[in-house]
Amino acid sequence: xxxxxxxxxxxxxxxxxxxxxxxxxxxxxxxxxxxxxxxxxxxxxxxxxxxxxxxxxxxxxxxxxxxxxxxxxxxxxxxxxxxxxxxxxxxxxxxxxxxxxxxxxxxxxxxxxxxxxxxxxxxxxxxxxxxxxxxxxxxxxxxxxxxxxxxxxxxxxxxxxxxxxxxxxxxxxxxxxxxxxxxxxxxxxxxxxxxxxxxxxxxxxxxxxxxxxxxxxxxxxxxxxxxxxxxxxxxxxxxxxxxxxxxxxxxxxxxxxxxxxxxxxxxxxxxxxxxxxxxxxxxxxxxxxxxxxxxxxxxxxxxxxxxxxxxxxxxxxxxxxxxxxxxxxxxxxxxxxxxxxxxxxxxxxxxxxxxxxxxxxxxxxxxxxxxxxxxxxxxxxxxxxxxxxxxxxxxxxxxxxxxxxxxxxxxxxxxxxxxxxxxxxxxxxxxxxxxxxxxxxxxxxxxxxxxxxxxxxxxxxxxxxxxxxxxxxxxxxxxxxxxxxxxxxxxxxxxxxxxxxxxxxxxxxxxxxxxxxxxxxxxxxxxxxxxxxxxxxxxxxxxxxxxxxxxxxxxxxxxxxxxxxxxxxxxxxxxxxxxxxxxx
Amino acid sequence: xxxxxxxxxxxxxxxxxxxxxxxxxxxxxxxxxxxxxxxxxxxxxxxxxxxxxxxxxxxxxxxxxxxxxxxxxxxxxxxxxxxxxxxxxxxxxxxxxxxxxxxxxxxxxxxxxxxxxxxxxxxxxxxxxxxxxxxxxxxxxxxxxxxxxxxxxxxxxxxxxxxxxxxxxxxxxxxxxxxxxxxxxxxxxxxxxxxxxxxxxxxxxxxxx
Numbered sequence: 001x002x003x004x005x006x007x008x009x010x011x012x013x014x015x016x017x018x019x020x021x022x023x024x025x026x027x028x029x030x031x032x033x034x035x036x037x038x039x040x041x042x043x044x045x046x047x048x049x050x051x052x053x054x055x056x057x058x059x060x061x062x063x064x065x066x067x068x069x070x071x072x073x074x075x076x077x078x079x080x081x082x083x084x085x086x087x088x089x090x091x092x093x094x095x096x097x098x099x100x101x102x103x104x105x106x107x108x109x110x111x112x113x114x115x116x117x118x119x120x121x122x123x124x125x126x127x128x129x130x131x132x133x134x135x136x137x138x139x140x141x142x143x144x145x146x147x148x149x150x151x152x153x154x155x156x157x158x159x160x161x162x163x164x165x166x167x168x169x170x171x172x173x174x175x176x177x178x179x180x181x182x183x184x185x186x187x188x189x190x191x192x193x194x195x196x197x198x199x200x201x202x203x204x205x206x207x208x209x210x211x212x213x214x215x216x217x218x219x220x221x222x223x224x225x226x227x228x229x230x231x232x233x234x235x236x237x238x239x240x241x242x243x244x245x246x247x248x249x250x251x252x253x254x255x256x257x258x259x260x261x262x263x264x265x266x267x268x269x270x271x272x273x274x275x276x277x278x279x280x281x282x283x284x285x286x287x288x289x290x291x292x293x294x295x296x297x298x299x300x301x302x303x304x305x306x307x308x309x310x311x312x313x314x315x316x317x318x319x320x321x322x323x324x325x326x327x328x329x330x331x332x333x334x335x336x337x338x339x340x341x342x343x344x345x346x347x348x349x350x351x352x353x354x355x356x357x358x359x360x361x362x363x364x365x366x367x368x369x370x371x372x373x374x375x376x377x378x379x380x381x382x383x384x385x386x387x388x389x390x391x392x393x394x395x396x397x398x399x400x401x402x403x404x405x406x407x408x409x410x411x412x413x414x415x416x417x418x419x420x421x422x423x424x425x426x427x428x429x430x431x432x433x434x435x436x437x438x439x440x441x442x443x444x445x446x447x448x449x450x451x452x453x454x455x456x457x458x459x460x461x462x463x464x465x466x467x468x469x470x471x472x473x474x475x476x477x478x479x480x481x482x483x484x485x486x487x488x489x490x491x492x493x494x495x496x497x498x499x500x501x502x503x504x505x506x507x508x509x510x511x512x513x514x515x516x517x518x519x520x521x522x523x524x525x526x527x528x529x530x531x532x533x534x535x536x537x538x539x540x541x542x543x544x545x546x547x548x549x550x551x552x553x554x555x556x557x558x559x560x561x562x563x564x565x566x567x568x569x570x571x572x573x574x575x576x577x578x579x580x581x582x583x584x
Numbered sequence: 585x586x587x588x589x590x591x592x593x594x595x596x597x598x599x600x601x602x603x604x605x606x607x608x609x610x611x612x613x614x615x616x617x618x619x620x621x622x623x624x625x626x627x628x629x630x631x632x633x634x635x636x637x638x639x640x641x642x643x644x645x646x647x648x649x650x651x652x653x654x655x656x657x658x659x660x661x662x663x664x665x666x667x668x669x670x671x672x673x674x675x676x677x678x679x680x681x682x683x684x685x686x687x688x689x690x691x692x693x694x695x696x697x698x699x700x701x702x703x704x705x706x707x708x709x710x711x712x713x714x715x716x717x718x719x720x721x722x723x724x725x726x727x728x729x730x731x732x733x734x735x736x737x738x739x740x741x742x743x744x745x746x747x748x749x750x751x752x753x754x755x756x757x758x759x760x761x762x763x764x765x766x767x768x769x770x771x772x773x774x775x776x777x778x779x780x781x782x783x784x785x786x787x788x789x790x791x792x793x
Binding site for chain 1: 628629630631633635637639655657658659661662665666667668670691692693694695696715717719721722723724726728730758776
C-alpha cells in the first residue's frame with residue numbers, strides 16, 4: 001500500500017448506455033445517449049416556474065415549495081451553470097409561461113369572485129347587430145355544404161343497400177324458398193333428403209299412390225354468368241307418372257256406329273294459366289296433384305263400371321268409359337293425360353275440334369270425389385268404444401240390432417260416382433233437348449207466340465221452365481195456358497195452371513206433340529172471339545149475351561177438364577143458336 | 585221345417601281371420617300436449633276425438649292351464665253405442681325382423697246385455713278399468729293415447745283413481761291375415777314420433793313375472 005510506485009487512477013464516468021435491443025446473434029444495440037438539446041429539454045421540464053425571479057408570490061405558496069426548490073436548486077443551478085449561454089432563449093419562454101400562469105390565476109380569481117355575485121357582477125356586452133353580409137353568406141354556404149354532404153352520403157348508402165337487396169332477391173336463399181314451399185306443402189326430412197307429399201291421403205283419399213316428391217337444391221351454379229329470369233334455387237322432382245297435365249273429358253255424342261274408334265280420344269292441350277309471381281315448383285306440384293286426382297277419379301269410375309251391374313253394360317276401354325244414358329246416345333268419360341311432349345301437338349291442327357266437352361260434369365266429378373274424401377274423414381267413422389274397428393257407426397249397430405239384408409243395403413251408399421254422373425248427364429241432355437224443342441217450335445209458329453221462362457236456380461237433377469202461349473192482343477183470354485215443366489232425370493212433369501199434372505217421357509216427339517196440342521187449343525179459342533164481337537153489336541141484348549158466354553165457358557172447361565186432348569170448336573150461328581161440338 | 589245344416593268346418597272367412605298389428609309406448613303427463621300436437625299434424629285432418637271407455641276383462645278358467653280371456657268394452661261418452669267384445673290371440677312368433685306385434689284378433693259388436701250373457705256363459709270378471717284419452721287416425725292406422733284409471737268400487741265408474749302419471753300410446757292396424765305390408769308403414773310412422781315417444785313391440789307374455 002505505501003511502498004509501491006504510484007498507480008495512476010483515472011476516473012471516468014461509466015459508459016453505461018441502456019440496451020435497447022439484443023439481436024439474435026448476440027450483438028447489442030444501445031440507446032443513443034441524449035444530445036445536448038434533448039438533455040436541455042429534459043432539464044427544462046424540471047424547472048419550477050413559481051419560484052422565479054419574482055418573489056411576490058413567495059408567501060404561503062412559497063413555503064411548501066421551499067423544499068422542492070432547494071432540491072431542485074442545485075440541479076437548476078447546475079443546469080444554469082452548465083448551459084449559461086443558452087439560457088436567454090429559454091428565458092423568454094419561461095417568462096411567457098409565467099405571465100400566462102399569472103393571467104390564469106387572475107382569471108380564476110375573478111371567476112370565483114363573480115360566482116358569489118356579492119362583489120362583482122357580469123353584464124353582457126351589447127352585440128353589434130350588423131354582421132357583414134359576406135360573412136353571413138359564406139357561413140350559410142358552408143353549413144349548407146356540410147348538410148348536403150351528409151345527405152349525399154346517406155343517399156349513397158341507401159342506393160347501395162337497395163342494389164344489394166335486388167341482388168339478394170335475385171339470388172334468393174335456398175332456405176327462404178324452402179320455407180315458402182313448406183308453408184304450402186307437406187314436407188318431411190328422411191336422412192339427408194327432403195321429401196314431400198302431394199297426394200290427397202291426408203285429406204281422406206284411399207288411392208294407393210304414394211304421391212311423394214323430392215326437393216332438390218339448385219344452388220351450384222356459376223354466379224358470374226347471368227342468371228336466367230325464372231331462376232329458382234329450389235326444384236322439385238315429381239313422380240314420373242304424374243308429369244304433364246290431365247283432365248277428364250266428359251261428352252255426350254250420338255252413338256258411334258263403329259266400335260273401333262274407342263280408346264283414342266284426341267287430347268287438346270289446355271294452356272296452363274299461371275298467375276304472375278307463382279313459383280315454378282308451385283305450378284309443377286299443382287299440376288301433378290291434379291293429375292293424381294284425375295287418375296283417382298277415373299280409377300273409381302272404371303272400377304264401378306266393371307263391378308256394378310246395370311241394364312246396359314258400360315264399356316271400359318283404355319282411358320275411356322262409355323255408357324248409354326238414353327237409346328241412341330252415348331256418354332263418354334275419358335282421362336286425357338298429356339305428358340307435355342310438344343311434338344305430338346304440332347301435328348294436330350291448331351284449332352281444336354268443336355268442344356263438346358261438358359265442363360260442368362267434369363267439375364261435378366271433381367267435387368264428388370272431394371265429397372267422398374271428406375266422408376272418409378268424418379267423425380262418424382271414429383269408433384266408440386275406442387277399441388272397435390273403423391267403420392260407419394250405423395253399421396256397427398247391424399249386429400246387435402239384428403238388421404236384415406234389406407236394412408243393411410239401405411245403410412250403405414248405393415250410388416257410386418258413375419251412377420251419379422250418368423244421372424247428371426241424362427238431366428243435362430234432357431234439359432238441352434227440351435230447350436231445343438221449345439225454341440224450334442217457337443221459331444216455327446208465329447201466332448200464337450210461345451214464351452219460355454227458365455228458372456235460374458236449378459238442381460243437378462231437376463230444372464224447371466215456365467211456358468206461356470199467348471197471342472198478341474188477346475192476353476186476357478190466353479192466360480189459361482201456362483205450363484210449368486219440371487225436367488227431371490228421365491221424365492218431364494207438366495203442371496197446368498189449374499193443377500193437372502201430366503208426365504211425359506224423355507221422347508222428344510212426345511213433348512213436341514204435347515206443346516202442339518196446347519198451341520191448337522189457343523188457336524181455337526181465338527177463332528171464336530171475332531164472332532162474338534160482331535154478334536154483340538147487332539141484335540142480342542146484354543143478358544142473353546152473358547148467358548151465352550156462361551154456357552160457352554162452362555162447356556169449354558168441362559170438356560177441357562175431362563180430356564185434354566179434346567179440341568173444342570165452337571160455332572155460333574145467331575139465327576139458330578146452335579153450338580157445335582167437335583171432338584178430335 | 586228342418587233346421588238349416590250347421591257346418592262342422594271351422595269358419596275361416598269374415599272377421600275371424602283378422603290380425604292386429606300393435607306398437608306401444610308411453611309418455612309422461614307433461615309431454616302429452618306436445619305429443620297431441622304432433623299427432624294432430626301427422627294424422628288425418630279431422631277434429632280431435634276424445635273418448636271415455638269402460639273395459640271389463642272376463643276369464644274362463646278351463647281344465648287346461650291358460651284361461652280364455654275376453655275383453656268387453658263400452659263407451660261412457662256415447663252410451664248408446666253398442667258394446668265391443670274382443671278376443672286377442674297369442675302373439676305370432678314369426679321372424680324377429682317384423683316390427684310390430686302381430687296377433688289374431690276377433691271383434692264383435694254386442695248389445696247392452698253383454699255382461700249378463702258372459703256371466704251366464706261361465707265367464708267371470710277378472711278386472712275392470714276406465715280409459716280416457718284421444719284417438720287419431722291415419723289411413724288404416726289407429727293411434728290411441730289413453731290414461732288408465734282403476735275402479736275402486738266395482739261397477740261404479742265415477743269413482744276412479746289414476747294408475748300412473750303417464751299416458752299409454754298405442755298404434756294399431758287391423759288387417760286380414762297374410763298382408764304384411766302394414767308393418768313397414770307403422771314403423772315409418774313410429775319413426776316420425778321418435779323423440780317424443782318410442783313405440784316398440786312389447787310382448788305381453790313376457791310381462792308376466
